[in-house]
Amino acid sequence: MAKLTKLDDIVSLCKRRGFIFQSSEIYGGLASCYDYGPLGVELKRNVREAWWKSVVKMRDDVVGLDCSILMHPMVWKSSGHADKFADLVTVCKKCNARTRVDHLKDHAEEHTEHVPIETAQVDAQNLSKKVCPGCGKIGQFGEPMAFKLMFETQMGANADDTMSLWLRPETAQGIFANFKNVLDSTRVKVPFGIAQIGKSFRNEVTTKAFIFRTREFEQAEIEFFCEPGTDEQWYEHWKEKRFAWYIDHGIDPENLRFRDHDPDELAHYAKACVDVEYKFPFGSGDWQELEGVANRTDFDLRQHQRGMRSINDWYENDRDLTKITLKEEAEDYHKGPLSYFDEQKKERYIPYVIEPSAGIDRSTLAFLVDAYDEEEVKGETRNLLRFHPALAPTKVAVFPLVKKHGMPEIATKICDDLKKSITCFYDQKGAIGRRYRRQDEAGTPYCITVDGQTSEDNTVTVRDRDSMDQERIAVDQIKAYMRDKLDM
């Protein structure tokens, strides 16, 4: 069957049906920014809720959180973002390949982490011996360009007295910063997790592929705190849980896989990391990351303990982060303010952290692409979105077979009644077949039709999106029927 094979087809579908629009389109658009239309916002909201339900509501060991996007600058000093979230990039004059300066080596290149900007600048002084990984030419590089990877903004209305802040580049740090608050207020015990969904901002060097890599994006992250030594089993646990979530919500297993990070690919704080990848149809049909599950060890909480010890330095140095370095870690750091006291073992430790970090926009796109289908029906092409019921923007559409003989009144009443608990949509325009197809394109799983028989025996037909089969049920059974079908 013909499917979406080009990104252009997906973009077109998204716009045509009101899923996703280019941001500020009437002004020519704004690079890398997108808006969710009427159907898109419902879909995305459902993706969020499905995630939240799965990791918070259905579990006893995860609680939720919603942190501010603006946080104390020291958060980013401790996390490492302030020092390291800047790259110097240079371009080979011969082949135009673009490479991060810290990735350039005299000989073979090996993967490295982000490095402090100052270090990179020193490195950049001497590129004459460096080898272009693209064409192998030596020392043919242009002036290195600095990239600020975090968005900066100002807090304070008085123009002469403002404070520069960053928009968070990840939601994770808000969770670490609230670790103690959650411990003190919710009676949770390790192992437990804190989940959060929210916007993050990164000045990606290059954006990519529609909403796949954007500078403003939405993350769904869990920081799961566990006892050191149990981290590997929890890593496996989350790896499995998160993979299953995509499958359970309709992603074709053929299009989903794990990709383990190579040891030299791991971030400095991570002990292990695996990506959940989806086979997007764009480009050459590449596998692209939807979610990363990482074992972050005790790195973050230990870093924040160092940061807390350094706060006075920040004040004493005119609140200038570039002038300070974090204090060394205390000898007994494992008993520090962000440690956990294990009642069973009667000992304190800094928990290890397993972090499943998903991209809401990315998975929304994956669910959309994966649900898209075309099939031949009586010589006509039927376009439909086979969304999982939990994700479908509209759950039920209600129609009168024709708009006379009192059918619209009955149908309207049914729809109004359903609205209280189910997202539904009423339509009486045009021929019935057309209305069915319209709902197919929006991914609505069920259509209820009031016909001539309804006024005689109080029954309606329920039409299934995927099979197009119809079933006749009693009006007073509709709610129960839908609850059952929609698994509500």
Next chain:
RNA sequence: GCGGGUGUAGCUUAGUGGUAAAGCUUCAGCCUUCCAAGCUGAUCAUGCGGGUUCGAUUCCCGCCACCCGCUCCA
């Protein structure tokens, strides 16, 4: 940022140095008793800004945006 490509109604396409055509969609009406039927009518476009020209959607320049690479990662 560099290289390559693209930009005409909501969508898909046509076309031209003389003021833009069609299909689908949408809207109104008629007709319709179960899968995009039919009839009538209507709305809607040359990404933005300059230049050349009597006249630019078309030619030139700049900008913006998107796509494909280089990169990166949720």
